[in-house]
Amino acid sequence: MAAGDPPEDRADDTDRAGTRDTGTRDTGATGTRDTGTAGRSDVRDRAGDADKGFTEAQAKAADPSSAGEWQDLRAKFDTAKQWLGGGTTNVFFGEARVGSLGDHYATAGVASAHSAHFGVVVNSGPVPAAMLADIRESYVEPARYGHLRAVLESHQVVVIRAPDGTGRTATALRLLDDLCREGVLKLDPDVNLKTVDGSAFSGLRGYLLESLDPEQARELRAFHAERLCALMKDKGCMLVVIADDRTPLPVEDIGHLVVDDLGEVEPSALIRRHLDWGLSAVESPRAGAAVLDLPEVREIVTALTPDVPRRQLADLGALLVDVATGRIDVEVVRERYSATSRANFVSWFDQQTDVEQRAFVIALAVFNDEPVHLVSGAATMLADLVKEVELPRRADRGRALFATPLSRRLEDARAEVVEDTERTRIGNVTVRKARFRDDRYPALVLAHLCTEYDQGLTVVTRWLRELGGALGGRVRVRAGMAAGFLSTYDFFGIHHEVVQPWADADDPYTRDAAVAALQFPSDHPALGRVVHKLLDAWLRDRENWSRRKTAARALGSTTAASPAAVLRLLKRTARHVDWTTAFMIGESVSDLLCRVDDPVQVLDALVAWSDDDEFPLRRETALLAVLVASNYLTVSVAESAEKWPALLWLAEDGEPARSRVVLLFARMLQTADFLGRGYEHLRRWLRLAQRDRTLRAPVARLLFDIGTEMDDLDSVRHYVETWGAGRGGPADAARAVLDHFDEGAN
Structure with missing residues (x-):
């Protein structure tokens, strides 16, 4: 449900009944409006630019390649974040069945189980029932849990x-x-x-x-x-x-x-709980005892002390599940959790004294599991920056191009090359990727830099800043995510040196690096409120529109604030936007629809923003967001060969989502500036229904309801008849829709 305007927004809205704008569009970064009073050339030029921007925004919203870029960026965010120990973006529009909204929210299995305990990240707003169930099944009470419960029951409030x-x-x-x-x-x-x-x-x-x-x-x-x-x-x-x-x-x-203290948890008890739970998910409950009886495992568990972080114990339990099911060898666990593991890592890193080799290790930490040529290129760039400091004379900065083969670099870095397949726009290609053999190393290397090598970190920070403006989406995202990871150690230093310059850039792809850099600190309990206030301040800044665009794009993907708070900020921003910013709001709305437990609260906000009594810019931003979400979001439905448009799928699940989707599309088709694009979306649905019979009845029902809501069913019928009668048109799907219209009329 859309919340009310914050005080500053209500102040803007006080002229609703009197001097509110009459439908002219915001003309750009100054926030001024064309009032139609003077006929001055500069006013006409700004109005023309605004109309052009509006048209371009609509075209982009309907372009399948825009949806592909957005989905690709989200995938890059997830991959980069996972290699540095972060969670994944909650994508609820995954595999589903017709009429099963909510069933696919549950994330069963070992990965879900351990993500719930190891590095718990809770988005603001409702905590998913699946996460609570995971914790319920895997939790081991610490010694003072009973006291904690008694305090809460007595006072209704407790501070841990x-x-x-x-x-x-x-x-x-x-x-x-x-x-x-x-x-x-x-x-x-x-x-x-x-x-x-x-x-x-x-x-x-x-x-x-x-x-x-x-x-x-x-x-x-x-x-x-x-x-x-x-x-x-x-x-x-x-x-x-x-x-x-x-x-x-x-x-x-x-x-x-x-x-003040939760009390101790016996390490073996927590490990056993996670092990049994994880094995129950793969129906191998008795394998846990056998794993715990292995001499290598007994040695590790015996050496553990009660002060070992719970998340490490949960992680160990997850690894033992993999040992029990044969996915990894017990020696992998022994290497990671032996008493000398940390000292071994520090000793190994400190032995990478060669500039080129150390640069290779750091580059691999940022670009783990990326193509070899990318890692090598980034390493060369970093080595050159280091040499500028360590070797001031240019004559001393040369490198022997064939002195050290890649195999030696990889061996010294405890890394390997693996062959993988990568999807490109022209098909799948085979690539050679470099990655650490121990997937903890990317985060360990960067954390070690932060805690032990402050001067070296200065050069790495400069290197990341330059990478954020480089060509290639994966480069910018990886650089941004690494900067975000480092910012959890020094938020304001990294923010001023790296993230803010990215956010201020005119280039939209460089701003993507800034959005990536905000992911880690937004998940951090103590830094989340800082990120929230930062984005709020950027959205209020009408002098620096690059920052506004960055903030508008980042709000939907970061987890610092609840969906309700994000929607309030987006609503306020939609009062004064250029069309690039409006499009960023549309993409953030799509992000929100993917990660909220209840998509209806997002649809409710769009309904409120697009009301006739709202400001024209806010109405148009809402309808643009509907276009973006309709194009970007799809659902893989088990019974269908084609992916369903997510808004169609939500409508098919029934009330209250259906009435909101129907109303939003009805408003779009009744708004002159959106009518053409709105009908084009309906035509796209009809083409999908032509290829997949399971979509015909849902499309027919939704088109009928939209036409009824508009009180103009004849217009919808006319378009369906025209599309179906055209050469190569969706004739069978059109016939199914028209038959449903006839049944409804009778």
Whole structure:
């Protein structure tokens, strides 16, 4: 459900009944409007540019290649993020069955199980039921879980103060899932506990604030705590707040709500739980005992101490599942978890003293599992930058081109070359990719740079900044994701040196690097609120439109704020946009539709934005977003040979989504500037139905409902008849649609 305007947006809207604009479009970066009063040449020129931009935006929204680029970018984001230890983008429009909206949300299996515990990332808003179920099945209670539960039951509010890696987020979610019958939600990171009111809470639900701002923590007093507890009791809700162990808390005021230590978890118990659970997913429950009895595994488990981070124990459990099922050898586990593993890594990295070799290792960390020539080229570029510092005289900077073969570089880097197949626009091609044999190394190398080599990091930062403006989408995305990873160690340094220059670029592809760089910090509990405020500030900046475009594009893909908060910011931005920014809003809306639990809240927002009483620019941005989503989003349906347009699929699932989709397309077909593109989308659906009979009835039902909503069924019928009668037209699908129209009329 679309939320109300924030105060600054309402201030803009105060002239609705009087001097609101009458339909002229925003003409560009100045935010000025063509009022039609003067006939001045500069005004006419700006109006012409705006009309041209509007036409181009519509054409791009309908272009299949735009959808391909967007989907390709999302895939690159996921790949880059996973190699650095991040999660994947939640894509709910995956394999489905007709009428099964929601079934495919559950992510069963070993990967899901361990992602729920190892590095838990919770988007703001409703926590998916699948994640709660995963934690429920894999969770092992720490020693003080009972005390934690007692505090929450007594006061309805508890503050967990514990270090990262202790399972604090998983514990909070398990606790709330255990006690709250109507689900769990994560609060937006900028919520203020001193002033939050009852509108933020409802039902017998649990709420999680994953990172308490230290400044806010210092200002909490007994009055605020009492008010918050009373509010929770009045609403029937419960609230868990997580604070870092270094966050100062006014214990004299709120100490009765604070639990400082979760207590120990026996490592072997947690490993066994994850192992049994993972094997139950592959129907091999008895294999767990055999794995734990292996001498190599007993040696590892015996050496573990209770202070080992829970996420590492969960990761070990996942690896043992792979050992039990024969996917990896036990020696791989021994190498990773032996007592000397960390020291071994540090010693290995420090031995890479040759400039070219160390540059190769760092480049491989950024471009792991990318083509060999790309890694080598990036390594050469980095080595040259290092030599500028270490060897000031140009005469000393030469390199022996044939001194070290690639096989030696790879062996010294503990890496290998694998053959893979890559899809291109002209077909699949075979490529040779370089990657570390240990998939932990990309993150380990970059983290080691941050903690031990500050001077070298300065050169690496410069190298990444240059790569972000380089040719090739995979280069920019990998550079951006690496910069984002580094920013979790030094956010403002990386932000000012790398990310902001990318965001300020005129080149849209360089701005993609900035969007990629915001992914990791937006997932970080403490940095999420910083990213949220940063994007808010960029969206308010009407002097720097490149930043506005970057922010508009980043909002949908980052997880710092809840979908409701993102939609509020996008709504405000849509009040003053150029058409490039409007298109970015459309792409962010598509991102949101992919990752929200309830797509109807996004559709509700588009319905509200496109209302007749709204500002023309906001209405047109909403309809443009519908065009983008209709073109970009598809669903693979088990019963069909063709992918379904996602909006058609949502409509077929029934209410309340159907009425929203119908209304949005009806409004599009009743708006002069969108009528042509709207009917073109309907024609595309008809062509799909011609190729796939399973689509004919759904398309017929939706076209009939759209025509009925418009009160102009005859126009829709006319277009369907014309398309079907054309040479090579979708005659059979048109006939099916017209037959349904006739049945409906009778």
